Amino acid sequence: MTDQQLNRALAELMGWRNFKEDEHNVWGAPPDDGWSNSLPRYCTDPAASLEVQAKAIELDRVAYVNNLYEACYEFKRDKDSAWDEINIAFLLNASPRQRTEAAYLTLSNRD
Template identity: 30%
Template sequence: MKDIEDVKQLNDNDLADKLAEAMGWRLEEHPAVNGTGQWMAEYDFGVYCKPDETYQERLGWEPCDDLEQAREAQSKAIKVDTDTYIRELASMMDLGYPFNRNTVAKLLQATPRQISEAAYITIQEVKG
């Protein structure tokens, strides 16, 4: 799914899951239980294991609302293909070429959702 309109139709949770998968994260069972042996509700959601072997709890992965998490996805997209990411973000925000100071200022004000959408499309396009 690479079409901008298709991506815009995804709800936040679906986009977050697709983005994590595109970034190479694996969904696994939660590795922890609390010290009393009690099961905690967030364990039902599992964790995303990242390539560096750190993990992100699925229940807390909200790049469409959390700017810091959106920036993590943005960083991955920029590493994959800077030009494509900038083009996709501009397109997502209905901004055209050529870029000027006002356009750049608007790009810097992108919402976490717009950043996540552009990152997902970029990573998917490069993966083919």
């Protein structure tokens, strides 16, 4: 996904809505035109990425950490391997985009 697509998908999971897509939209604006300019930029704004990270951790901290590991390393961690200082330090330095990807995977898989 592009940053814009991921930001929008996460915004929906966080409760945002496209205010121009309701039944009162007589102008028929295309969906991309309907989003508020104040939509959080989770992929590039460190503070916004921490907001979705907190929500994902609240929902399922184990899934979030595993998803973050995959976003940072681009492969799955062996479930039997121990977390060492190197892996933990690497996760602490995750970029906003990596935190956003992990949060999206966690929040989109909730039941």
